[in-house]
Amino acid sequence: MTTTLITNIGELVTVDQADRVLRDAALIIEGGRIAWIGSADQAPPADERFDAAGRTVLPGWVDSHTHLVFDGDRSEEFEARMAGADYVAGGISTTVEATRKASDAQLKTLVSRRIAEAVAGGTTYLETKTGYGLSLDEEARHARLLDELRQAGEVDAVTYLGAHLVPPGEKAESYTALAAGPMLEAVSQHVQWADVFCEEGAFTADQSRQVLSAAKEAGLGLRVHGNQLGQGPGVQLAVELGAASVDHVNYLSEADIEALQSTWAGWDAGQAEGTPGTTATCLPACDLSTRQPLAPARQLLDAGVAIALASNCNPGTSYTTSMNFNVSTAVLQMRLSLKEAIRAATFSAAVSLGAHHEVGSLEVGKRADLHMLDAPRAIHLAYRPGMPMTYAVWRKGQRLR
């Protein structure tokens, strides 16, 4: 097997359990995995050599929350919001209408382009959701297309979000029954996760519970969109059902934070061992695009709740795949240290997807998913926000950029 030495790394941010940052470091890739990490002057010989010329290397971003299957444009809705209009869940139906008209080939091309954009920004592990189909046939079609992309290695995890919105003109009760019954049955062979939008204007706690309980019964892992637009039952429901993640978390009560905290009692953060709790996934780009308060990431971390950072790329509330942007915003605006923000966007996001034994940190034996910054230190992500920082990307040891 060919070995590749990446040497002369100015700063190697491992995100390992000791949170080591190595200077003047090197790393060897073999068979798509990390085979060796250490000091550049002690590196063993390899077949190929890549000179990082003092640049920074960190794990590829793990984007644990995206909605990439969509067509149509909602820039007018965004512009109206910037002029003072509120974000409402109902905007989802605009995208549903456009997406239903798109052919399989069109949708796949659109999704692949968005993935390529994400990779170009350093993302190497990606979750994405259905949720713009909202009929049995359409949700099944979107799940199948995403599964095809997963099998082709472009996507890593697929989530069923049939309970995204009650389609206009349909009754909440019968649609929920469909989403928890035949629709779930039609998608479950294609997906690993199920999600619901538990919020005023979308699904109530009882309706969300109905869908999530059925999904759990079908063997899927659970995620929740919750507490995005106001105090709501999403967090408590996620904790009650043992969801791996509750996402958005903009409006949290003390009781919500305590409930999340209690789920992490069986997890040893120092060793990264044990049973993970419910991750609070923060989506700063979305918060800015909807003019919602930024999620209380600092408070959550201080309470011992693991947080993830994700792009939430979608046409309504966050039309960006840029994890660099989300990480720099977390440092600049949410009072996370750079190390905390990087961990949230890599290892902790991987924990929320049950993938932390495989990705999310640079350790021997893990997938060689690397993100090289054109900067001498990783803090440049926040120090030089908005600059084109991603220099090279390896996914499973293959250089993609």
Ligand SMILES: N=CN[C@@H](CCC(=O)O)C(=O)O
């Ligand atoms: N909040 C629910 N779903 C998406 C937005 C969907 C849309 O408006 O198209 C989100 O995560 O923000």
Ligand SMILES: [Zn+2]
């Ligand atoms: Zn979302």
